[in-house]
Amino acid sequence: MNKITRRQALGTTAGALTVLGLTAAATSVATSAAATPAAAPTPPGTVDEVYQGRRIQITTGGGGHHGGHHAPDQPTVRIDGRELHIMRNADGSWISVINHYETFTEPKLLARAAVRDLQGAPLVPFGGMA
Numbered sequence: 001m002n003k004i005t006r007r008q009a010l011g012t013t014a015g016a017l018t019v020l021g022l023t024a025a026a027t028s029v030a031t032s033a034a035a036t037p038a039a040a041p042t043p044p045g046t047v048d049e050v051y052q053g054r055r056i057q058i059t060t061g062g063g064g065h066h067g068g069h070h071a072p073d074q075p076t077v078r079i080d081g082r083e084l085h086i087m088r089n090a091d092g093s094w095i096s097v098i099n100h101y102e103t104f105t106e107p108k109l110l111a112r113a114a115v116r117d118l119q120g121a122p123l124v125p126f127g128g129m130a
Contacts, residue, residue, distance in 0.1 A: 047108050054118075055080050056111045075107045082123040084114055098123075 047058035057078040077084040077096075085097040086107060093103035094110045098117050104110040114123075 047111075051112050051115050053120075054115045056108070056115065057081075058107050058111065077107055077111050079111060079115060079118070079123045084111060084123060086110060 045060040047056060049056050055078075058075050060075045061073060074088070075086070077086050087095050089095060089103060091103075093105060094107055095101075095103055096110050096114050098114040102113065104113060
């Protein structure tokens with residue numbers, strides 16, 4: 001006799017439900033991925049990256065530092081949305097408020113070094129907490 005046991009019936013049902021669930025999940029992920037628009041490209045001269053879990057944003061122009069009292073071509077560097085005060089030396093190198101003793105050839109390298117030096121600590125805005 002070819003009778004199906006209760007154990008076989010439950011196993012077959014569980015397997016079928018698993019396949020249906022995985023198919024629905026895969027379809028849902030594919031649909032949401034297709035509906036998500038592509039990220040807008042960053043404008044030339046700007047940086048928007050995640051380095052060691054911290055978001056680094058660098059924008060140029062506008063003299064946005066502390067009320068705009070720096071030169072208009074001075075970049076604005078932000079780590080996790082908080083401004084990192086940077087200064088350009090006479091020789092063209094860059095230093096930051098995090099490390100005045102090491103110079104960098106470009107703001108991106110300076111921001112990455114600041115992230116390493118912070119070791120996960122939050123960046124406190126220049127002039128105290130905002």
